[in-house]
Amino acid sequence: MTEGHASTSPPRPTGVRTTKRRGRTSTAQIQALAALGEVWQVGADDVTTARRRAAAFGRTGPLLVDLGVGDGRATIDWAVRRPDADVVAIELHRPGIVKLLRALDATGPANVRVIEDDALAVLDAVEPGSVRAVRVLFPDPWPKRRHVARRLVDRRFVTHMAEILEPGGVLHLATDWADYAQHMASMVATEPRFVRDEAAGRPARPITAYEQRGLDARRTIVDLVFHLDGSRPSGPTDRG
Numbered sequence: 627m628t629e630g631h632a633s634t635s636p637p638r639p640t641g642v643r644t645t646k647r648r649g650r651t652s653t654a655q656i657q658a659l660a661a662l663g664e665v666w667q668v669g670a671d672d673v674t675t676a677r678r679r680a681a682a683f684g685r686t687g688p689l690l691v692d693l694g695v696g697d698g699r700a701t702i703d704w705a706v707r708r709p710d711a712d713v714v715a716i717e718l719h720r721p722g723i724v725k726l727l728r729a730l731d732a733t734g735p736a737n738v739r740v741i742e743d744d745a746l747a748v749l750d751a752v753e754p755g756s757v758r759a760v761r762v763l764f765p766d767p768w769p770k771r772r773h774v775a776r777r778l779v780d781r782r783f784v785t786h787m788a789e790i791l792e793p794g795g796v797l798h799l800a801t802d803w804a805d806y807a808q809h810m811a812s813m814v815a816t817e818p819r820f821v822r823d824e825a826a827g828r829p830a831r832p833i834t835a836y837e838q839r840g841l842d843a844r845r846t847i848v849d850l851v852f853h854l855d856g857s858r859p860s861g862p863t864d865r866g
């Protein structure tokens with residue numbers, strides 16, 4: 627894990643909002659991790675500064691962070707749509723990571739790096755004002771009342787996103803749980819630096835595995851897109 631960083635936010639206990647851990651991993655998956663991880667995986671330390679990212683990607687582009695990516699199918703799509711950008715996928719669940727690594731190995735694109743770690747710890751170490759977009763698609767909903775405190779998107783999370791995003795940067799959240807959508811909107815509303823992009827609709831992406839589960843259960847998908855400081859990025863849209 628990385629050393630300290632320049633953020634002014636108080637230290638955050640990491641990993642407290644997920645009980646998911648690495649998951650069962652077969653021998654074949656461990657072998658795939660070892661071989662493909664050499665090519666596609668980086669450590670949290672490798673994305674903390676522009677200089678380190680340049681080494682990890684072999685170039686410098688806008689930084690897009692995809693958090694809790696599952697099998698990463700939407701990450702690959704994002705990176706294909708944004709060949710100019712450096713896309714970092716963060717996931718804890720090993721079977722999902724292996725699927726993503728295998729897909730990257732088969733088809734690329736080359737502008738993705740995968741981090742197996744707690745996304746909160748990784749983002750805590752990222753330089754303030756250095757991220758063009760953060761996306762969280764279908765974070766664990768923790769629907770039971772006693773588990774609500776485990777939800778990823780809370781006030782501290784939102785404040786931290788406002789610190790690490792560039793001016794005009796994008797925060798994109800999606801969920802199929804109505805009360806989590808309301809919770810997300812109310813948490814982001816506590817941070818005046820974020821302005822909702824009402825016109826964003828459903829930013830282009832493939833239907834993710836968890837989105838499909840929500841659709842199968844006839845839940846409504848809600849996408850929430852916010853811009854930091856209300857200014858729009860001048861380059862290609864970062865929300866899809």
Ligand SMILES: C[S@@+](CC[C@H](N)C(=O)[O-])C[C@H]1O[C@@H](n2cnc3c(N)ncnc32)[C@H](O)[C@@H]1O
Pocket residue numbers: 641643644646693694695696697716717718719722743744745746763764765766767778834835836837
């Ligand atoms: C409900 S799944 C959604 C996966 C994917 N985004 C999708 O839509 O299919 C949530 C994912 O977030 C991951 N996750 C939860 N907390 C995390 C954390 N703190 N850091 C990294 N990944 C996390 C879980 O392992 C899981 O794969």
